[in-house]
Amino acid sequence: MGSCIKILPLSLSNKIAAGEVVNRPESVVKELMENSIDAKADSITVIIKDAGKSLIQVSDNGSGMSEDDAVLCFQRHSTSKITSAEDLDRIKTLGFRGEALASVASISHVELKTKTGDDEVGTLVRIEGGEVKTAEKTNCEKGTSIAVKNLFYNTPGRRNFLKSNQTEFRHIYETFVRIAVSNPGIEFNLFVNDDPVFELKKSDLFQRIKDIFSDTFSDSLIEVNQGNEIIKINGYISKPNFTKKSKQDQFFYLNGRFFINRTLNFAVYSGYDDLIEKGDYPSFFLFIEINPSKTDVNVHPSKMEVKFEDESAVFGMLRSSVREALKKSDIVFNVGFDNTIKFNDTTESFHFTQPGKKEFSGHGIGTSFSGNRQSKSGNIHSIFEASKEFQEDKKDEPIVPDPAEPNIFSHTKKSETEGFNVWQYQYKYIMCQTETGLMIIDQHAAHERILYEKALMSLNSQSYFSQQLLLPIKVNLTKIDYVIAQSLKDEFRNLGFIVNYLKDNIVELSGLPSDVKPGKENKIFQELIDQYKEYELKLNLDKRDNLAKSFACRSAIKSGDKLQYQEMVGLIDNLFSSQMPFVCPHGRPTVIRITTDELDKRFSRS
Amino acid sequence: MKFSVKGDKLAEYLSKLNSVIPSRSPLPILDNILFDLKGNELKLLASDLEIFIRTTLEVEGKKDGRVAIPARRLLDISRTLTSASLSVEVNDKNRITIKTSNGKYTIGGEPAEDFPSPEEKSDLHTINLDGHTFKRYLSKTIHAVNTDELRRNMSGVLMDVNRNELKFVATDGFRLAKIIKKDFKKQSEIEEKIIIPLKTGQHIMKLNNNDDSNIEFDDIDLKVSFSDVEIYSKLIDDSFPSYENVIPKDNDKILKVSKILLSDSLKRALIFADVITKRVRLEIKSGSMEIKADNPEIVSEGEETIECTFVSNSGSEDFDKSPFVIAFNASYLLDAVSQMETEEINISFGNSSKAAITTPSKQADNEDFIELIMPVRVG
Numbered sequence: 013m014g015s016c017i018k019i020l021p022l023s024l025s026n027k028i029a030a031g032e033v034v035n036r037p038e039s040v041v042k043e044l045m046e047n048s049i050d051a052k053a054d055s056i057t058v059i060i061k062d063a064g065k066s067l068i069q070v071s072d073n074g075s076g077m078s079e080d081d082a083v084l085c086f087q088r089h090s091t092s093k094i095t096s097a098e099d100l101d102r103i104k105t106l107g108f109r110g111e112a113l114a115s116v117a118s119i120s121h122v123e124l125k126t127k128t129g130d131d132e133v134g135t136l137v138r139i140e141g142g143e144v145k146t147a148e149k150t151n152c153e154k155g156t157s158i159a160v161k162n163l164f165y166n167t168p169g170r171r172n173f174l175k176s177n178q179t180e181f182r183h184i185y186e187t188f189v190r191i192a193v194s195n196p197g198i199e200f201n202l203f204v205n206d207d208p209v210f211e212l213k214k215s216d217l218f219q220r221i222k223d224i225f226s227d228t229f230s231d232s233l234i235e236v237n238q239g240n241e242i243i244k245i246n247g248y249i250s251k252p253n254f255t256k257k258s259k260q261d262q263f264f265y266l267n268g269r270f271f272i273n274r275t276l277n278f279a280v281y282s283g284y285d286d287l288i289e290k291g292d293y294p295s296f297f298l299f300i301e302i303n304p305s306k307t308d309v310n311v312h313p314s315k316m317e318v319k320f321e322d323e324s325a326v327f328g329m330l331r332s333s334v335r336e337a338l339k340k341s342d343i344v345f346n347v348g349f350d351n352t353i354k355f356n357d358t359t360e361s362f363h364f365t366q367p368g369k370k371e372f373s374g375h376g377i378g379t380s381f382s383g384n385r386q387s388k389s390g391n392i393h394s395i396f397e398a399s400k401e402f403q404e405d406k407k408d409e410p411i412v413p414d415p416a417e418p419n420i421f422s423h424t425k426k427s428e429t430e431g432f433n434v435w436q437y438q439y440k441y442i443m444c445q446t447e448t449g450l451m452i453i454d455q456h457a458a459h460e461r462i463l464y465e466k467a468l469m470s471l472n473s474q475s476y477f478s479q480q481l482l483l484p485i486k487v488n489l490t491k492i493d494y495v496i497a498q499s500l501k502d503e504f505r506n507l508g509f510i511v512n513y514l515k516d517n518i519v520e521l522s523g524l525p526s527d528v529k530p531g532k533e534n535k536i537f538q539e540l541i542d543q544y545k546e547y548e549l550k551l552n553l554d555k556r557d558n559l560a561k562s563f564a565c566r567s568a569i570k571s572g573d574k575l576q577y578q579e580m581v582g583l584i585d586n587l588f589s590s591q592m593p594f595v596c597p598h599g600r601p602t603v604i605r606i607t608t609d610e611l612d613k614r615f616s617r618s
Numbered sequence: 619m620k621f622s623v624k625g626d627k628l629a630e631y632l633s634k635l636n637s638v639i640p641s642r643s644p645l646p647i648l649d650n651i652l653f654d655l656k657g658n659e660l661k662l663l664a665s666d667l668e669i670f671i672r673t674t675l676e677v678e679g680k681k682d683g684r685v686a687i688p689a690r691r692l693l694d695i696s697r698t699l700t701s702a703s704l705s706v707e708v709n710d711k712n713r714i715t716i717k718t719s720n721g722k723y724t725i726g727g728e729p730a731e732d733f734p735s736p737e738e739k740s741d742l743h744t745i746n747l748d749g750h751t752f753k754r755y756l757s758k759t760i761h762a763v764n765t766d767e768l769r770r771n772m773s774g775v776l777m778d779v780n781r782n783e784l785k786f787v788a789t790d791g792f793r794l795a796k797i798i799k800k801d802f803k804k805q806s807e808i809e810e811k812i813i814i815p816l817k818t819g820q821h822i823m824k825l826n827n828n829d830d831s832n833i834e835f836d837d838i839d840l841k842v843s844f845s846d847v848e849i850y851s852k853l854i855d856d857s858f859p860s861y862e863n864v865i866p867k868d869n870d871k872i873l874k875v876s877k878i879l880l881s882d883s884l885k886r887a888l889i890f891a892d893v894i895t896k897r898v899r900l901e902i903k904s905g906s907m908e909i910k911a912d913n914p915e916i917v918s919e920g921e922e923t924i925e926c927t928f929v930s931n932s933g934s935e936d937f938d939k940s941p942f943v944i945a946f947n948a949s950y951l952l953d954a955v956s957q958m959e960t961e962e963i964n965i966s967f968g969n970s971s972k973a974a975i976t977t978p979s980k981q982a983d984n985e986d987f988i989e990l991i992m993p994v995r996v997g
Contacts, residue, residue, distance in 0.1 A: 477897065479947065480971055480992040482791055483859050505997065523971075526895040526947065526994050582893030585916050 034115050036174060037064025038183035040160050043112035045191050048072035053155060054214065055199040062205070063177035064163065064184055071157035076128040082135040083147050085124075086117045118142035119170070120163045126156040141166050178499060179548075185209075185492050189224055190270040193263055193297060196220035209491055221248065221297060225261070226488050226517075229254075229295075234340075236298060238333040242306070243326060245333045247298040252284055252338070255292035257566075258542040263297045267304060271318040279327040283334025298333075300326065434580045440571040442580050449607035453584065456571050457596035462586045463527065464564035464597040471506050471556045478508040478523035485521045486514075487534045493541045494519065500544070503559050509537065528567045539566040561597050619655050619683025619708040623675075625699035625718075631675045632693045634825055634847065635664035638671045639689050650686035652733040653708075655679055663733070664689065669818055670736040670850040671825070684730035685712050691725055736850035742834035742841065743810060745779060749828035749844065751799060755786040756819050758797045758987060761953050763816045764790035771856035774813040777833075781809060787861060793950045794861055794990040795957065801984040813854035814840060821849055865990060866973050869966035871935075871942060874979060875907060875926040877955055877963045883922055884952040887911035890920035891948055897994055898948040904928060904937045911948065929964060944970040945994040951976075954989035971995040 034040055041058060048056045051074025061067035077085060116122065117139045127134030136150035164171035174180055181204065192200045192210070196217045202210040212223050222230035232254035237246045247263075262280075264271055280296055308319040320326050433445045442453040470476055489497060494517040497504070504511050508525030524533055543562035569575070575583070587593050587602065596602050612618075632651065640648055643666065652663040658679040663672045685708045695716065696704065702718040709715075712727040756775060764772035769791070778785035784802035788795050812835050814822075822842055829844035835853065842849045887898045891911035901908040907926045912919040928937075935942075944967060955963060960978040967974050973990045981987060 476995075476997045477895070477945070478995040478997070479792060480973075480995055482789060482794055482864050482973065482990065482992050483861070510995065523995055526897060527892075578893055585893070589916050 034112075034119065034163075035170070036183060037068055037163055037180055038187050040064065040068050040116050040120075040163060041070070041184050042187045042191070043116065044068070044070035044158055044160070045188070047112070047158075048074055048156065049191070049195060049198065051075045051156060053198065055201075057201040057203070058188060059203045060181070060184060060205070063180035065171075065174065065177070065180070067159065067161050068163070069157065069159040071155065073153065073155040076131075076155050077126045077135070078128055078131065079135040079147070079149075082124060082126050082137050083144060086113050086122075086137075086139055086142070086144070114142070116160055116163075119167050120165060121161040123159045123161070124156070125150060125152045125158075127152050127154050129154050178495065181495075182492050182545075190263060192224060193217070193220060194265050194268050194270065194299070217297070218248065225490060228488060233295075233297075234337050236296075236333050236337040238329070238336055239301070240329075242302065243329045244301040245298060245329060248296065249280065249298070249334055249337060250295040252294070255294050256542060257292065257539045258546050259293045260542060260545075261295035262293070265297075265299045266307060266318050267301055268299070269318075270316070272316050273318060275323065275327060276330055279330040280334050283331040284338065296334075298330070300330075302326070434577065434584070436575050436580065438571075439574050442575070442583065444580075444584060446605070449605055449610065451603060451605045453587065453603050454571075454596075454601070455573070455575065455580075455583065456568050457600055457602040458583055458587045458593075459568035460564045460596045460598075461590055461592065461602055462564075462583070463568055464560050465590050465592075466527070467507055467560035467563045468556065470508070471503055471560055474506065476506045476508050477526050478505075478510050479526040480510070480523045481521065484512070485534050487519050487521065487537050489517045489519060489538070489541070491517055493517075493538075493545075496541055496544065500555075500559060503556065507559070507563055525563075525567070536567050564597055619653065619685055620680040620706065621655055621660060621677040622680070622703055622705040623660070623677040625696050625702045625704050627675065628704060629693065629696040629700060631662055631673050632689065632696060634673050635662055635671050636689065636693060637824065638664050638666055638669055638821060640666040647686060647728055647732045647734070649688055649690065650728055650733060651689045651692070652684065652686050652730060654684045654730070656682050663735070665734060665736070667734060668815075668852055669821060670734075670848075671821060672736075672848040672850075674846045683708060685714065686728040686730055686733045687714055688725060688727070695723060736841075737839065739834075739836065739839060739841075742836050742839070744832065744834045745804065747784075747831050747833060749826065749830045751784075752831045752833070752844075753823060753826045753828055755784075755797050755799070756814075756823050758957055759786045759788040759795040760816065760819050760823065761957070762788040762790055762793050762795040762989070763819070765816065770854055771813070771858055774815045774854045775819050776858040777812050777814060779804065779810045787858070789859065789861060792947070792992050793954065794865070795954070796861075796865075796986075796988055796990075798986040799984065800986065810835070811858065812837075812840065813856065813858055815851060815854055818849065818851040825849070864973070865988075866968050866975070869968045869972070869975055871902075871931045871967040872929040873902065873907070873926050873965045873967070874929050874962050875924065875965065877958055877961060879924045880907075880909075880963070881952055881955045883909050883924055884948050884955065886922070887920055888948050888952070890918045895994075896948045897945055898951070899943065899945045899996075902926065902937060902942040902944075908941075942967065942970070943996075944974065945996050946974070946991060947994060950991045954991055957987075957989060 034043070037060075041060070041064065045056060045058065048070060051072060053072030053074030056070065056072045059067065059069040059071075118141060120141075122137075122139045124137040124139075125134055133149045134152040136146070136148050136152075137144065138146045164174070188200070188202055188210070192198075192212055196215050196219065199214050200210060200212040201208065210224070212220065215223065218230065218233070218235075221233065232251050233248040234251060235246075236249055239245055247265075259277070262277060264273060264276060280294065280298070284294060302320070306321040433443075435443050436455075437443050437452075440455065442455055442458075444451040444453065494513070497511065497519055498513055501511065501513075508523065508528075509521060510523030512520040512522060514520055519537075521533060521537060528536060540559075540562050543566055544558055547558045547562060594601060594603055635651055639651070643649060645667070648665060648667065650664075652661075654661040654663070655677070656679075658676055659674060660677045660679070661672055661674050663670060665671070699718060705717045707715050707717075708727065712729055714725045714727050716723045716725070759775050763775060766773075772789055772791060774788075776785070776787040778787065780802075781804065782800075782802060784799040786797050818840065825847050826844050831842055831844040834841040834843075838853060838855065840849075840851045840853050842851075884898065887909050888896060888911070890913060891897055892913040898909055898911045901910070905925065905927060906923050908921060908923045910919075910921040931937075954976045958976060958978045959982070960980055962979040964977045964979055965974055966977075970993060973992050976989045976991070978987060
């Protein structure tokens, strides 16, 4: 028997390694753009077609390469950026591993044109699947232009794992923005399918942020600038009243390189102290400068993670920089009288057991639905014909109380609530007396359940109601949100949002779902998109289900909203006529109940 | 300070101020009413810092002085001593003693200097409105004011003092009420637009008994004086949305309908409509209007038909064959209909996603009053 273990041929090992460095078109864009920056270019143009699947082209006016280098650069671990191990501690360039081009070349068709300032003529190199097909003289401008075509053409497995064009483009977009933000001194252009998406002139950081995002966004920023001999921190953070509901637009750079670090995110949040509420996230662009020898960026090929020699020092420095910046700026933080004298959370606590809890937690998602539902006969036939054909989609329905078990809610009929006392506790829970006990309803979760079902119904029914607006509301979106909004046009209309897509990433709302509380429409619309993106990443939901959940979550009344008696009664009525009254779309309980027997026991009455 | 006054008279004036006193204020001094006595003239002042209200009454003055007196207790006691003559005396420690023929009550007061005072400005614009107009115009529009606090520029009534027109306008983005006085003759060259905050408007409506009013204002402040009341308020420092362009000029279907039939019908429809969306559907034929509401969630449904006639329409449409259908938030429509004072009202429509306009069948003299309601588009 011969030996089974063999050294892989180079072409194969490159293909395998490519998977780590290049896992989607976005990685190619990142590597190429970073190379251009390292080549001291001051103008970089990125051209994307078909979300990078058919073409990614990055051209720069940087130093260029000689003919020898142009061929050599596609060899694995070939780099101009370091020459010895000691250099690893002094890395100032973005790339250094020497893996990128080799990896990209091994899984695509690459065409490289390059010329140095000294040479008369440039070099054209064509590579397919890592093999040099041609290397010849050509005429071209100083700099380097690399076109990557048919990415993953020889690794079908990888190609099949690519997401939709929209998703892939979003990754490219985010990467482009990250790099553009950190290099305001470089001119950047981004063309997608021949349309210009960005044409960013050389400027400073503030202007660059303004150009990429919007004027209103940049107006909400506060400058951060602090440092000592070891750590320097500068950049911008958003004012506390301009927070978002998702962790977007948060940018950390270490010595000019974008990175992600949850602990340091928390350092920023904690710098805001009580100025932001839990669940609200500030936007920030923070540049940290530390001697490279005190950090390790070579943790992973994508270099998104960073290790600090002394993370707690960075943490402390970040927090205090944010605090200082907030202190110095005059933040108009509107706290109405009503807010300051809200009931404080009482320190005494009620340790009732939640009788419903056992039932809820005892069943996994996907339990089939059976019984325990009020007859909805006649409901489907609305005079508005809203509910034409409600496809009952039960497979995603969360936890259901098992009707076989003694059910605490089995007595709960709609009629029980009629004419009884209903009152609001801490603008958060609705307390309701029933024949057999006390019912406590989480107003947000309950409304979420109602809106979720309504939204699903209207999304599936192709009919809609939209309260028209006298004065249309304009909402300024980012390019990527605008693209998402466009892709959801029909779904938005079915929910009741009449959206007109204007130029410059502005949308105009001329109609709203009639059950959205007025006054927050543009916020809800923006949050709806943010939530949609978040769910898309985390939960892999069906488009409609995602939108219905996002809509329900964002437009439901919140804890803290004061409700009128009529609204509370309406909420209870609607909740108990919903398909699944006892859990919100995320699976949390909407109602708990304390029976009179339970109370009697607690008070030791017999 | 020392004076005497009848209990019911004091109670009457105190209760005028009661609504401005904040129920839970971070500034305890605002729980008080400032008493300021000069001769026989007693001025009472209360405030929530945004609005100051002052009333003046005649008392039997004995010694001038100023003191801040806790409002609640004073009002409660004076209400129960309506027929008694109260003798009120304040010592130099701000302790208030109230004596009747058979009782004596003591209340601890606060120094008058602690009470905030409204800014008295001298160079304000002035217009005078007869009592009928001011209150009427506010009451015709104030229901359409936006009540959420996010859109400040809509959270009050616009008073637009024009060359020879006076306009009051309010909107919440879903409906808009506008009333114009055509025979308004301005006393000076001013042409001003101010937004009177909702709360200020409500105080004025409550206290003004069709009294002639003197209105003074600049960009920031408003002072309204009538009979024995003076109201100081901040104005909304924002520009009212430009509304003229959104009022449709080409609503070609004009319908005449009985106000009372329609409003009663809408009230009943509201009982059966979804409590949150309050949606009703109108199906209009050449001689009748069907009003339908439902809430399938709780199996409730209602419909009725009332008579109506077309005053004009574009001509070619046969509404009996294909009725004109439009949906509204019933409470918006009901609000608008209720404001009309004629037995019959006109409603004009363009199409089912355009604003409908309600007007009285006959406008009052020299007046133009309309209300616009955006429909619910059904697709």
